[in-house]
Amino acid sequence: MEQTIDGYCWAADNTEDYRIAPFHILVSEGKVHADQSHIWHMKTLGKLADADPVLQTTGWRRIDLNSAADRKAVISWWMKHTDDGGEGLAFKPDAFTLRGDKGLIQPAMKVRGRDYLRIICSPDYDQPKNIERLGQRGLRRKFSLAEQEFKLGFEGLHRFVEALPLSKVRECALAVFALESEPVDPRL
Known part of the structure; x- marks a missing residue:
């Protein structure tokens, strides 16, 4: 079945309609790929998707945050993408992991669209009183849990x-599951 895949959801009437759109290669035989750049x-993944129809390329572009033209272009793209029903985008540094003075730096920043935020936060999240309330949420706990899960x-x-x-591998997975049970605002 020929179809254009745009976004995360599409009709899947049989197993041939399923696609995977990865954005990292975590491991391959004998190697963890955290040392490779995001561009790599x-x-x-683009080459793998060309060779395997179950893989779908994930849209991406490189931007220079110091370039006013690049910033304007990505804002324009984000507005069109989210106005057309897209969830948003994720900004990622070129390095897979970065460390700062305080340790691991968040590996990506999601920038959600208005419609997505209305579903997650509330239909009137963009009212001034709600924006103020949302801005006062404590994120330290969420960031700490995310960093622990990442590690x-x-x-x-x-x-x-x-x-x-395998029992040693499972220890890590079970620890992540345990962290997932910690009470945190799910809208964060």
Whole structure:
């Protein structure tokens, strides 16, 4: 069945209609790929998608945040994308992981569209009183949990690639599940 895939959802009447649109290659035989740039991941995934119809390329572009023209172009693209029903976009640095003075820096920043935020936050999230309330939410706990999950995930990948006993790999997965049970505002 020929179809254009735009966004995350489409009709899937049979298994041939399913697609996977990855944005990282976490591991391959004997190697964790956290040392590769985001551009490497996207180009390599593009080549894999050309060779395997189950893989769908994920749209991406490189922007220079110091360029007014690039910033204007990405804002224009984001507005059209979200006005057309897209969820939003994610900004990622070229390096897979970055460290700052305070440790690991968040690996991506999601920028959601208005319609998505209305579903998650409330239909009138953009009213001034609600914007103020949303801006006062404490995010430290959410960031801390996300960082712990990220580290545990990569520890599990390294254990898997190093062929440690599966029980050692599962320890990391179970720890992530335990962190997921921590009470945090799900809208964050």
